[in-house]
Amino acid sequence: MTDIELVENVPLSLPLGDSAGRALAGSGVVEATPDLGSAGWWRVRAKNVVGVAAVRVAGGETITVRVSPKVPINRLMFLLGYSRSFNGWRDDQVQVDDEPDLLPVFARVFALHAEQALQQGLLKGYREVEETAQVMRGRIRFSEQVRRHHGLLVPLEITHDEYTTDVAENRLIRSACEVLLRLPDGIPGDVRTRLARLKLRLADVTPVPHGHPLPAWRPNRLNVRYHDALRVAELVLRGESVEHRPGEVTVHGFLFNLAKVFEDFITVALRDALGQSGGYSVLQASHHLDDRNAIRMVPDFVHYEADGTPLAVVDAKYKAQRPDGFPDADLYQMLAYCTALNLPEGHLVYAKGNAPHGAHRVRYAGTVLHQHAVDLDQPSAGVLADIRTVAQRLVSS
CATH class of the missing domain: 3.40.1350 (Trna Endonuclease; Chain: A, domain 1)
Structure with a gap:
């Protein structure tokens, strides 16, 4: 496995094989071009993104790319607190003194907020369920009944509201746990254990499938204890969007687009001011x-x-x-x-x-x-x- 350490927008010339260089160029994580001055070397630059990503090359090789921000980690965390959402999670005093990199800091912050959200138990709510049943419950889906069963009385195509823990809030937190646990080495062992414990508590909750839009949720008095955890979870899930790029190169990543982070901070902070x-x-x-x-x-x-x-x-x-x-x-x-x-x-x-x-x-x-x-x-x-x-x-x- 190859590890590459970069600083945002700072190019670096590296010795790489052709397959590795082409994989990086097609990953969407970094810009990579052959270094014309040195055969077998590639010029690599991360443009306006920070985070970590694992790029899998044909033949089984994995390249781990870590991109550090130019601004201090605690400053970046402060900016992320202004991502498009309601007021909250704006505290600059996150525990970053012992963590020099973005990934460990962010994973620890997420684990802390998720544990606090679930401390009083899993949130429950009503979710609309469509199913085929032998008994009447809820409402009949008449168009589906006719299309599938051609006038038969049973089975029934019905829709009903179910009181369950499989709601959008829990699905977002479970999915964020899975994303962080899939990332390359870099998350401290104690944080990884906490994430695994959270995932186990959410075992009956359906994760968001890869490439699907995130489920919508609305802040209210019932889910107020989830608010901070959900904001961080959405940042995690949006940061891994590079994984869904079409193409032959597989990428698992946790990347922030700093242009979007800066835009959100400026606009939300100006609105507040x-x-x-x-x-x-x-x-x-x-x-x-x-x-x-x-x-x-x-x-x-x-x-x-x-x-x-x-x-x-x-x-x-x-x-x-x-x-x-x-x-x-x-x-x-x-x-x-x-x-x-x-x-x-x-x-x-x-x-x-x-x-x-x-x-x-x-x-x-x-x-x-x-x-x-x-x-x-x-x-x-x-x-x-x-x-x-x-x-x-x-x-x-």
Whole structure:
């Protein structure tokens, strides 16, 4: 088995066989190309993803790829706490001092929240069940009855509500346990034991099949003790989506798309910061550029006045910047947003790179395009202070 240690967006030249290099290139986990300067070497880079993945090559070889974030692990965990969901799990003080890598930290956090969720027993709820039965229960599915039994009275095709532990909340937690237990070595033995114990408690719960959409659940007073565990479980299950890529290369992974993590953090944190300013905010607001509504555009964040008039538009950009500043294409995109929303100013928010805050006034149009930089390599209080500064510019412009 081959182990590859990478840092996000930092290329590394490695000696690899052709089959291993091609498998990495087709995995979707990293970018891999032959190193033209050295025969038998491949240039490998993980672009905007962090985590761990096992890539199985033809012939039985397995390549384990571990990608570490540039920001500290506890800072990344803090950002993940802002993933699209309800308020909660925003504590930056996770137990990471003894864990230098993302996978052990995240597995430990998940195990902790899952144990707390199940401490009072498994959640039960009603689930609609469709089945063939000899006795009447619930409601008859008339179309299925006619299609399958051609007028016979029995058996019956029925649907009924069953009070069970096999509900969406438990299914998500069990599936996340299985994903973490399948990952390559890296999870501490005590955490692996805790995950196995959790899976055993959920033995009668149906896991989510590979490639199927995650079951929907809604936060309410009955499942409130599950909330934190479910948020972490969904992050785990979305992080393994690379496993479902079509192709000949098999990949089992736990990978976060940092562009999505950053976008979720910026938009949710801005919505929270503007909560008392009046109006309302919409994430991924759908608008159109043209009069016929043919050209759809979806800004990451739009803040509206109470009557629905757009007040500010924001797009989050987690990307490597050029030596001379932020990418020009982002400015063109933001200008289109401002034009469609009839706004005099627009705001681009970047993970801090090599350019300070800037503003550009568009010739003839007069539109002002702001570019903000949020420094992620600082304590969480400083990160949130940067967000509040951006929020103040939105409502004062």
